[in-house]
Amino acid sequence: MATLTRVPLVFSSNRVAPAPAASLNHKCNCVASSSPLTRKLPHCSTPSSLGFNPFSSSFPPFSTRQNKGFRRTSLVVASMADLSTVLIVYKKLKERSDQFVVRGLVRTPESKETIGGADDVFVGDIRDTTTLVPAMQGIDALIILTSAVPRMKPGFDPTKGGRPEFYFEDGAYPEQVDWIGQKNQIHVAKEAGVKQIVLVGSMGGTNPNHPLNSLGNGNILVWKRKAEQYLADSGVPYTIIRAGGLQDRDGGIRELLVGKDDELLQTETKTIARPDVAEVCIQALKFEEAKFKAFDLASKPEGVGNPTKDFKALFSRITTCF
Numbered sequence: 001m002a003t004l005t006r007v008p009l010v011f012s013s014n015r016v017a018p019a020p021a022a023s024l025n026h027k028c029n030c031v032a033s034s035s036p037l038t039r040k041l042p043h044c045s046t047p048s049s050l051g052f053n054p055f056s057s058s059f060p061p062f063s064t065r066q067n068k069g070f071r072r073t074s075l076v077v078a079s080m081a082d083l084s085t086v087l088i089v090y091k092k093l094k095e096r097s098d099q100f101v102v103r104g105l106v107r108t109p110e111s112k113e114t115i116g117g118a119d120d121v122f123v124g125d126i127r128d129t130t131t132l133v134p135a136m137q138g139i140d141a142l143i144i145l146t147s148a149v150p151r152m153k154p155g156f157d158p159t160k161g162g163r164p165e166f167y168f169e170d171g172a173y174p175e176q177v178d179w180i181g182q183k184n185q186i187h188v189a190k191e192a193g194v195k196q197i198v199l200v201g202s203m204g205g206t207n208p209n210h211p212l213n214s215l216g217n218g219n220i221l222v223w224k225r226k227a228e229q230y231l232a233d234s235g236v237p238y239t240i241i242r243a244g245g246l247q248d249r250d251g252g253i254r255e256l257l258v259g260k261d262d263e264l265l266q267t268e269t270k271t272i273a274r275p276d277v278a279e280v281c282i283q284a285l286k287f288e289e290a291k292f293k294a295f296d297l298a299s300k301p302e303g304v305g306n307p308t309k310d311f312k313a314l315f316s317r318i319t320t321c322f
Contacts, residue, residue: 075141075285078105078126078185085200085246086145087115088278096282105135126181127171132188142189143198143281147224148177150215166215174220182227186234196237196291198281201228203242203270203296206262228294232322239284240294240322243277244270251275255305259296260320272299280311289315294322 077089086104093102104121106112112121124131126146136142150166158164168174182199189197204210205225213219231238244264251273257264264270276299284290290311295318308314 074101074103074139075143076103076105076135076139076189077143078135078146083111083114084248085274085278088251088275089143089145089281090115092275092278092282100282100285103135103139105132126184127176129184129188132185133192136188136192136194139189139192139194141196141198141285142185142194143200143285144182144185145200145281146177146181146185147202148172148174148218148220150218150220168216168218173216174218174223178220179223179226182224183230186227186231186236190234190236194236196239196285197231197234198239198241198284199228199231200277200281201225201240201242203244203262203265203298205242228322232294237291238294239290241277241280241284242294242296244272244296244298246277247271247273249273249275249302251279253307254299254302256280256308256314257298257300258314258318259298260294260318262296264296264298269298269300272297280314283311284315287312287315289318292321293318294320 075093077086077093083106086106090102090104093100102120104112104115104118105124105126106115106121107123107125109123112123115121122135124135126132148168149172150168153165153167156162156164186197201224202212202221204212205221205228208222210221213221228240231240252275254273254276256272256276257269277297280297293315
């Protein structure tokens with residue numbers, strides 16, 4: 001039977017297909033140290049049954065449409081700052097209305113207008129859980145695309161040499177956005193009975209001295225890694241995508257690469273087009289092979305290799321839980 005998933009959009013837009021009941025009783029049997037930077041889980045080729053109970057929702061169920069044996073699952077896409085990727089995910093999900101019902105979650109009314117101002121786009125603050133509840137009532141899946149964004153300090157003149165300095169706006173530091181904000185989204189979604197969470201992070205988290213951590217003294221990869229750990233420990237079926245450098249290029253025309261532990265950063269293939277990241281987020285909602293998996297994501301240059309079309313095979317190659 002074909003399955004249609006309904007996804008609420010919290011500028012973390014998710015569209016997830018309902019999993020068979022048995023799939024909610026599976027989790028990777030992995031043990032490792034608790035450090036968010038150094039934690040490396042062993043390869044997990046098969047999940048082990050832990051027999052935990054499906055999550056009960058404390059919110060009224062969001063109606064799911066039934067029509068001729070098809071079911072549409074609701075999903076939310078959430079965003080704090082990077083509207084580019086969020087907008088791509090949102091539009092892709094809207095184009096697949098026969099499969100997904102999508103909602104968006106954005107921070108400001110201005111951001112809502114940027115993506116069209118539709119009624120299915122909610123305004124909320126990921127640092128305040130009470131503002132997230134309306135968007136996440138009855139959802140089946142959540143796609144988290146939120147991220148703190150460093151700003152360049154004014155006055156930098158590249159002609160004079162040196163390096164620019166960066167800062168984070170008040171209330172938008174990585175600890176507030178990438179840790180507290182993502183933890184809040186995971187918590188509210190779990191309380192709402194979500195069946196899967198897709199979280200988009202960044203490669204580089206295994207290196208505490210990565211240059212991104214020094215921007216604005218924000219330790220952004222440290223806080224991202226901590227949120228990933230929280231999700232992996234939550235009991236909710238998850239897919240953690242650690243994307244390489246994001247590029248504003250066309251998607252669907254490159255061969256995608258998956259890796260682990262930042263190994264792709266040691267190669268020439270460590271970037272990826274935003275539309276390809278968006279597509280992997282959506283495809284992760286459709287295949288059991290993507291659940292309880294964490295992986296790095298990049299692509300070969302255009303014209304090298306064959307464009308990725310078989311996402312089930314792509315997810316099947318991933319053996320890491322974290």
